[in-house]
Amino acid sequence: MREVTVELGERSYPIYIGEGLIEEAGTYFTKHEISKKSPLLIVTDENVAKRHLAKLESALTTAGFQVHSAVVPPGEKSKSLSVFEDLVTKGLECGLDRKSAIVALGGGVVGDLAGYVAAAYMRGIKFIQIPTTILAHDSSVGGKVAVNHPLAKNIIGAFHQPELVLYDLATLQTLPQRDVKAGLSEVIKHGLIWDAAFTAWVDDNAERLLALDPEALGYALSIGCGIKAQVVSKDERENDLRMILNLGHTIGHALEAVAGYNELLHGEAISIGMVGSARLGVKLGAPQEVYDVTKRVLSRLGLPVQLPQHLDTDAIMEAMLHDKKFSEGTMVFVVPTAIGQVEINKSVSTELVREIVEQLKQEAV
Amino acid sequence: MREVTVELGERSYPIYIGEGLIEEAGTYFTKHEISKKSPLLIVTDENVAKRHLAKLESALTTAGFQVHSAVVPPGEKSKSLSVFEDLVTKGLECGLDRKSAIVALGGGVVGDLAGYVAAAYMRGIKFIQIPTTILAHDSSVGGKVAVNHPLAKNIIGAFHQPELVLYDLATLQTLPQRDVKAGLSEVIKHGLIWDAAFTAWVDDNAERLLALDPEALGYALSIGCGIKAQVVSKDERENDLRMILNLGHTIGHALEAVAGYNELLHGEAISIGMVGSARLGVKLGAPQEVYDVTKRVLSRLGLPVQLPQHLDTDAIMEAMLHDKKFSEGTMVFVVPTAIGQVEINKSVSTELVREIVEQLKQEAV
Structure with missing residues (x-):
């Protein structure tokens, strides 16, 4: 297992890189003091959900976390204000509070979208990234999150740093x-x-x-x-x-x-x-x-x-x-x-x- | 003229309180290095627009600023994601860029709404508040900006501090x-x-x-x-x-x-x-x-x-x-x-x- 630290003062966070990290998600979340009293919301897309969602839900539930999931259609069109609003609704329905975290399980689109929900929900709650593409190594560093507007890409967004990034190399094995x-x-x-x-x-x-x-x-x-x-x-x-x-x-x-x-x-x-x-x-x-x-x-x-x-x-x-x-x-x-x-x-x-x-x-x- | 400083390190900003400050807005904006090359967007509501918008537009235009305005219906219902999206569209149409500023002219609703547009547009541009109610003295300090969701008030938002606040006491004289x-x-x-x-x-x-x-x-x-x-x-x-x-x-x-x-x-x-x-x-x-x-x-x-x-x-x-x-x-x-x-x-x-x-x-x- 490799660890890279993104140094940003009090907003610093680690990126863990290794095989099988999804199975160990509960341990990492616990280590980083993610609340077990407040519900978590996993955001993912339909393709990634098929391969990895059950595994992640099970790892977190076993470790004592309260887990909810939202699955969005794959692709750039999900980076819209309307899907963003649906996710906020889902968050409210699941009872997400200021101690809750939003977990992005997927590539860049899911990371940007879920990250912006985390940045905006109650003016900002915790955010965790679990990238499942190689390209997402890029967006998992730096905290740039956003959704698109019909007239411009990434125009509605924030800088919102994650608490931690779990890069499970096993998820990359099935990439085209x-x-x-x-x-x-x-x-x-x-x-x-x-x-x-x-x-x-x-x-x-x-x-x-x-x-x-x-x-x-x-x-x-x-x-x-x-x-x-x-x-x-x-x-x-x-x-x-x-x-x-x-x-x-x-x-x-x-x-x-x-x-x-x-x-x-x-x-x-x-x-x-x-x-x-x-x-x-x-x-x-x-x-x-x-x-x-x-x-x-x-x-x-x-x-x-x-x-x-x-x-x-x-x-x-x-x-x-x-x-x-x-x-x-x-x-x-x-x-x-x-x-x-x-x-x-x-x-x-x-x-x-x-x-x-x-x-x-x-x-x- | 009185001046109160909100001390927040590099995000510190002044609140100027006095009569006739809207007429002098150009001077204050210039002093605080608001860009004259990038367009400004004033956000206000229909009631406030009737009394104060022309005065503010004229003061800023005379001082060399490129001024656009958006007028929203008065009242809490304008603090919605849909009005927020309309304002982002307006911003794009007016060519607002990363050096642009959004100016809130009005009470708490306008301040919260316009402030959230400023927080989200291109991941955050400059924000200036010109409160026109007594209650807005409260929301003009602290940078809490947000819009409502049908299920909860102020649930979608950010902490986004203004560059400066211009509190023109003359605007308070017509309050009910x-x-x-x-x-x-x-x-x-x-x-x-x-x-x-x-x-x-x-x-x-x-x-x-x-x-x-x-x-x-x-x-x-x-x-x-x-x-x-x-x-x-x-x-x-x-x-x-x-x-x-x-x-x-x-x-x-x-x-x-x-x-x-x-x-x-x-x-x-x-x-x-x-x-x-x-x-x-x-x-x-x-x-x-x-x-x-x-x-x-x-x-x-x-x-x-x-x-x-x-x-x-x-x-x-x-x-x-x-x-x-x-x-x-x-x-x-x-x-x-x-x-x-x-x-x-x-x-x-x-x-x-x-x-x-x-x-x-x-x-x-």
Whole structure:
């Protein structure tokens, strides 16, 4: 079992990473003084519920907790104000009080949704995350929770840190291969922005990761969470440093918007975006190696490195300018300066970005 | 002009109290570095809009701010998730960004609603309060913001402190007399829990306050806000000390629930509740003066001190037990021990509370 601490003063919390942690949930909840007198509400989705809910309910009930569960439909559409309201209703009906906790069992959508319920219910009650995807290693650090509005994603939310995170590696064994790869995209991102040695390790161990080797996966997730924790602990409210976590995301978000959210998974879109950032970095003076290593490690993880030809460059440029409300002329970009090192460049010309987008379409696979 | 500081570390903020502050809003906003590049959204209700909105819009526009306004129906029903969502939509349509601020112009309902929009929009943007009632002196300190759920009041919310509060005494001059009295009920509550000298001052100056003498009102509001600020700064998240602010509220909330929210205003209900608490205090050993002074000063402020005969004692007891989820047998009460001093008594018997409720029906007016 590995443990990563997210250092946030009195809001610090641990992430436990290991196999079979759901079965031991009662022990961890007890250790962290989650109340047995006040009811708990587990929030999960239909897919995850089938695999893991009974196991979690049983572990907690056996340990003496009062457990209620709410199961929402899978997918982004559950991150709505209307599902949020249903969960608040459920909380009231179950008698959740100020000492209660809400437990998110699932991926990023469930974490964001349940976390926002915990942030808002009675002005904030305890929150516990049990991520069941690789991608969720990212959202389990930093306390960003939210629901969507028809006009904008993640626009209604809060910063609400969990009490603890239980990362049970056993839940990852049943993930579809495409989700595994897309999740690893955010893991390697943490290496690319912060840690050259970890990047080299992923480069050497890509196959073990894709095979879901528990030892390799536990190590990679602990390093990924640890890097994000360091960044977040220095900038909890996303004022400055935390921006470096957006490596590959400016292009990536634009690709998701233009391609539609079904063609490219988030992790796939930012993989292409990170290749673009590496190209940009080299153009702005970083060593050639930045591009070579970035592209190689992403390829080894089975991630796309070439921008789909049929996506219109104008549409991509427009989506980028709209997304971040850039003024015409220059854009803000997270740019690699070396492997494991990035800087925020606030004066990248839109012409240069357009050139990069065009080159990404020609990228050799 | 008086200034009260709410000390909350990096979240500290000033409350400015004086006549004509709305006309000077541009100066205060500029002083507090509210952005002129990002749009502002004023939230107000139909009644307040008629009297004060044009004045505020003009003051801010003249000073160079980009001003948008949203007007909601007056009354508690606007504190709903649906009006909240409409305001988020409005914010997106107006292009509010992370540097924008939301301005609450109105009483407690507008403050709670607009404050919660500010707390949630993009995970929290700046918030400014311009209270237009006496009662709102209370909600303008402490950062408690929320909307209601059909099953429970204030259940969806946050702690979100304003950047500054502008208390323009001129707005109070047009308040209905009944609202003036009900507002003063919370002002004197702050004296009764914390400040014997201020209680004596209110006792001597009740007529000036009821006549809305600006000097008396400015003084009383600054002391009232100041006391609440001291309590809140010692217990921002309502863990412990902040409970003393609930003097008279256990009985008061039950009376509101049983009488229906039209018969008794909040301030009237807690006036009766504070007489009950004083009786309780004397029974538990406080000097007789606690009861005499409490009742006299509330009477002088034109507030009710007798519980309406037709309200059923059983229903009141049940509402009280339900509201705070008391276990049978004992209740938690804020009990005066002297004028300006209270304690939290966690073992008041329900029998004793029932006796007090009965006596409140017989209270000589």
